[in-house]
Amino acid sequence: IIGTPCSLITSTFVTEGKLEITNRYIYFFDSTPQKACQNDFKYPLSWLQDVQLRRYNLRPSALEFFLLNQTNFLVNFDKKLRRQIYQKIMSLKLPGMKSVFSNLSMSMTPQGILKESKLTEKWVTREISNFDYLMMLNAIAGRTFNDLNQYPIFPWILKDYTSDVLNINDPNIFRDFSKPIGIQNPKHIEDVRLKYESFDDPTGLMKKFHYGTHYSNAASVMHYLIRMEPFTTLHIQLQSGKFDIADRQFHSFQSAWLNIMDSPNEVKELIPEFFYLSEFLVNSNKFDLGKLQISNQILNDVQLPP
Structure with a gap:
């Protein structure tokens, strides 16, 4: 169905290879010299639950695939090919593609996607949690755990880190x-x-x-x-x-x-x-993180509020 050169993007490396999608499986073939096949993978096409548009190096050229087993992977293509690949996958009308984003138009802005998804309404009525809502906002914004330069963002919420007891009504x-x-x-x-x-x-x-x-x-x-x-x-x-x-x-x-x-x-x-x-x-690996200059305190675990 689909066969094209691409790059597999993770938080630690970029692997050149080829993505192939047949009527049964999704394949990635690692073509890196001296390391060929090291990052190959194969998943049933029926596991595909969502495909979302992503940027890579500020270019709208990537797709992120989400699978039934909680696996996800980010793939970068030639910019001209991404639309064709995305539309081809959407045309398959896979039964597992039931994400709130799956049926939304590729041409929609993030603001439009948020409006059409009705996520804010679901959050307001407590159908989804704060955490899930923020994660979905990050997804709509194109953020992903697979790229440190587009990592999901959560806000600072509290500003009191000294009190023994917090009054959440304050x-x-x-x-x-x-x-x-x-x-x-x-x-x-x-x-x-x-x-x-x-x-x-x-x-x-x-x-x-x-x-x-x-x-x-x-x-x-x-x-x-x-x-x-x-x-x-x-x-x-x-x-x-x-x-x-x-x-x-x-x-x-x-x-x-x-x-x-x-x-x-x-x-x-x-x-x-x-x-x-x-x-x-927690510094469970016992890394030698050094000492603070003024107090001479050895760094270990992160100090929590009272």
């Missing part, structure tokens, strides 16, 4: 959701505005901006997941073969929030693991 314990993370401290509003207004690129190529970095990128994902492989290795590779200095690592909730309050340049939001995978907070 609005003062929550961050201000009407403002981006970079101006949670009102003192930063003027700094950010001045940065935007004073910036001038003599070449005219770069537009004005409020923030010099993004609230989510590959480095920030590694920052949070530094205690878990393969993110430990990825972090070390990013830092030229060693761990970053201890004071810059994620070591406590309180210090992470204080960094946001202290600097308008600290704009990292959170990742989904904060809400379902507590293991990433």
Whole structure:
């Protein structure tokens, strides 16, 4: 049915190969020299539950496949081929394709997809949880666990990391959701505005901006997941073969929030693991993460709030 060159994208590598879809199976054949067949896979076509449009390197050229066994994989194609492949798969009208996104038009904007899916209405009426709603918003936005540069984003919710008891009826314990993370401290509003207004690129190529970095990128994902492989290795590779200095690592909730309050340049939001995978907070591999400069404290597990 389909046979085309492609790239298999994961959080740790990009594998050149070929995607083939027959009337019974989905195949990927690894064509990497010296490593051929290492990443080959084969799944029953009947397992396919959803195919979603994705970007790769800012180009609308990828598709993400979701299977019945909870497997998913991201495949990048020649930009001109993606539409043909997607439309061909949709034309098969597979019985397992029952996702809320499966029957939506390829030409729809993310805003249109959200409206047509009625996810917000389902969230408001508590048919889906906060977590599921945010994950679906990330999916509609094209975010994926398979690409660290497009990793799912979850927001900071609390701003009180010192109290022994939290009163969830007190609005003062929550961050201000009407403002981006970079101006949670009102003192930063003027700094950010001045940065935007004073910036001038003599070449005219770069537009004005409020923030010099993004609230989510590959480095920030590694920052949070530094205690878990393969993110430990990825972090070390990013830092030229060693761990970053201890004071810059994620070591406590309180210090992470204080960094946001202290600097308008600290704009990292959170990742989904904060809400379902507590293991990433534990240094179970006993990595030598160094010592904090002022306290001389050895970094180990992430320090939790009271």
